[in-house]
Amino acid sequence: xxxxxxxxxxxxxxxxxxxRAEAALRLAAPxxxxxxxxxxxxxxxxxxxxxxxxxxxxxxxxxxxxxRWYQDVVLHGYDSTVGGTPxxxxxxxxxxxxxxxxxxxxAADAVLPVGTAKASWLVALASSLAAAWLIFLIGNRLHGRRxxxxxxxxxxxxxxxxxxxxxxxxxxxxxxxxAALYAALARHWVRAGLxxxxxxxxxxxxxxxxxxxxxxxxxxxxxxxxRPRSGPWWQxxxxxxxxxxxxxxxWLAFVVWVGLRLHRADGYFAVQDAWGNRFSxxxxxxxxxxxxxxxxxxxxxxxxxxxxxxVVAAGFALFALCLVQRQPLPLLLFSGALLAxxxxxxxxxxxxxxxxxxxxxxxxxxxRVLARAxxxxxxxxxxxxxxxxxxxxxxxxxxxxxxx
Numbered sequence: 001x002x003x004x005x006x007x008x009x010x011x012x013x014x015x016x017x018x019x020r021a022e023a024a025l026r027l028a029a030p031x032x033x034x035x036x037x038x039x040x041x042x043x044x045x046x047x048x049x050x051x052x053x054x055x056x057x058x059x060x061x062x063x064x065x066x067x068r069w070y071q072d073v074v075l076h077g078y079d080s081t082v083g084g085t086p087x088x089x090x091x092x093x094x095x096x097x098x099x100x101x102x103x104x105x106x107a108a109d110a111v112l113p114v115g116t117a118k119a120s121w122l123v124a125l126a127s128s129l130a131a132a133w134l135i136f137l138i139g140n141r142l143h144g145r146r147x148x149x150x151x152x153x154x155x156x157x158x159x160x161x162x163x164x165x166x167x168x169x170x171x172x173x174x175x176x177x178x179a180a181l182y183a184a185l186a187r188h189w190v191r192a193g194l195x196x197x198x199x200x201x202x203x204x205x206x207x208x209x210x211x212x213x214x215x216x217x218x219x220x221x222x223x224x225x226x227r228p229r230s231g232p233w234w235q236x237x238x239x240x241x242x243x244x245x246x247x248x249x250x251w252l253a254f255v256v257w258v259g260l261r262l263h264r265a266d267g268y269f270a271v272q273d274a275w276g277n278r279f280s281x282x283x284x285x286x287x288x289x290x291x292x293x294x295x296x297x298x299x300x301x302x303x304x305x306x307x308x309x310x311v312v313a314a315g316f317a318l319f320a321l322c323l324v325q326r327q328p329l330p331l332l333l334f335s336g337a338l339l340a341x342x343x344x345x346x347x348x349x350x351x352x353x354x355x356x357x358x359x360x361x362x363x364x365x366x367x368r369v370l371a372r373a374x375x376x377x378x379x380x381x382x383x384x385x386x387x388x389x390x391x392x393x394x395x396x397x398x399x400x401x402x403x404x
Contacts, residue, residue: 027145031136031152032129038156038386039128039165045390046162049398062121062167065403069094070167071116073102074109080261082271095258095271100201100250101169120167128164128171132156134178135360141185142328143368150378151367155360157385159307160353162393163404173202174358177209177334180247181361184330189217189239192330193246200250204272205355208337210248216330217244280346285312288349304350304400307392311353315339321365331361354404 047057056063072094079093101123108119132152139148155174156164164171180195196213200206220240227236259267272278292301292309319335327335338359342352356362370378396404 027140028133028136028148031149032132034149034153034382035132035156036129038153038382038389039161041386042162042390042393043165046393046397049394053398055398058117058121060397061165062117062124064397066097066169067117067120067167069097070102070105070169071120073097073099074106074116074120078261082262082267082274092275093271095261095268096204096275096277098169098200098202098204098206098254100198101172104172105167117167124167124169124171125165127175128156131164131171131175131178134175134182138178138182138185138331138361139364139367141182142364143371147364147367147371150370150382151360151363153382154363154367154370154385155357157382157389158357159311159389159392160357160396160404161389162396163354163357166404168354169203170354170357173199173206174360176202177358178360180209180213181330181334184213184216184243185328187220187240189220189243190246191243193217193243196247197250200248200252201254202250203358204251204277205338205341205358206251207248208341209334210251211337212330212333214244214247215333217241217247219329276347278346279344282343284346284349285343289313302400303395304402308350308353311356312342315342315356315359315362318362318365322362325365325368327361327364331364335359335361348403350402351404 043057043061046060050057050060061067078099079095082093082095101120104123105116105120108123109116112119112122114122132155135155136148136152139151141148155161164174176195176199180192180199183189183192183195192213196206196209199209217240221237221244224236224240255268258271259265261267262270264270269278288305289309289312292305295301316339319339322332322335338356342355370381373381
C-alpha cells in the first residue's frame with residue numbers, strides 16, 4: 001500500500017517522489033478512468049438533451065438550486081439576520097450553507113478567468129475525482145485493487161450521481177470523508193481528526209463523520225491505555241485522543257459562529273428550522289415511506305419521490321449487509337450515523353438520496369460481488385448502471401421540477 005499513498009519519505013529526492021506519484025497514479029488509473037467515463041457520459045447526455053430543448057447545460061450544472069446559494073456566499077458573504085415567515089423562502093438564509101466549499105470557490109474564482117459559477121463547478125469536478133481516488137484506496141486496502149476499482153465506478157453510477165458533477169458540496173464532502181476514513185483505517189488519528197473537522201465545515205451531515213471518527217479514535221485511546229507499556233502512559237494515547245477532540249471541531253465551530261453572528265445561542269438551528277429542517281424522532285421518514293408505498297389509490301407519486309424512497313430503503317438493506325460482513329468500525333459508524341441523521345431529521349425528503357451519496361461504504365457489499373464476477377459481467381453491469389444513472393440524471397434535471 002505504500003506505493004498507493006505516494007507519501008514522500010524523509011530524505012526522498014524529487015525523482016523518488018515523482019516515481020512514487022506515478023506508481024500511485026498507475027495503481028488508481030482504472031478506477032479514475034472508469035469513474036471519469038461514467039460521469040462524462042452523464043454530462044454529455046445532459047448537454048445534448050438540454051441543447052435540443054433550448055436550455056443551457058451550465059444552468060443545470062452550476063446555475064441552479066443550491067449552486068446559486070453557494071455562489072451568493074462567494075459574492076456577497078453571509079447574512080447577518082434571519083426573518084420572515086418560517087418555512088417560506090422569505091425566511092431562508094445562506095447561513096444554512098457551510099463555509100469550506102464557498103471558500104474554495106472564492107479562491108478558484110480569484111485564480112481562474114472563468115467566472116464564479118464555472119469556478120465553483122471546477123472545484124466540484126476536482127473534488128469528485130479526488131473522492132473517486134480515495135474511495136478506490138479504501139476498497140483496495142480492504143479487499144484488493146479490483147474491488148477498489150469497482151467501488152469507485154459504482155459511486156459514479158448511483159441514481160443521483162449527476163450531483164457529483166454539479167456545483168454542489170457532495171463531492172467535496174465525500175472526498176474529505178474518504179480521506180478521514182482512510183486515515184482512521186491506517187490508524188493515523190490526528191490526520192483523521194483533521195479531515196473530519198474539514199468535512200464538518202462542508203455539510204451539516206459532517207456531524208455523522210465527526211461522530212464516527214471521534215468514537216473510533218476514543219476507543220483506540222482506551223485500548224492503548226489497557227495495553228502493557230514501558231514508556232509514559234500518555235505516549236500511545238495522545239494521538240487518538242487528539243484525533244477524537246479534533247473531529248467535531250469544524251462542525252461545532254460553524255454552529256457557534258452562526259449563533260454569535262445572529263446573537264442567539266440557537267442561531268444555527270433557527271436557520272435550519274426556517275428551511276423546514278428539524279428533529280423528528282423518525283416519524284417524518286416513516287410517513288413519507290407510507291405515502292410513497294401505501295398512499296391513497298389514484299394518487300400520483302412523482303418518479304423522483306419513488307426513486308428517493310428506493311434509494312433510502314436500499315441504504316438500510318446494504319447497511320445490514322455491511323454489519324453481517326463485519327466492515328471495519330470507522331466505516332460502519334459513518335454509514336450508521338449518516339442513516340441516523342436521515343432517519344431523525346424532518347424536511348427536504350426529496351434530497352435524502354443526495355444526502356446518501358457520501359455513504360460509499362454502503363456500496364462495498366455490491367463491489368465485492370462484482371469484483372469476483374467474470375470481467376465481462378462486471379463491465380456489462382457497470383455500463384448499464386452508468387447508462388441508467390445518466391438517464392435518470394436527465395429526468396432529475398430536465399423533467400423533475402425541483403431540487404435534485
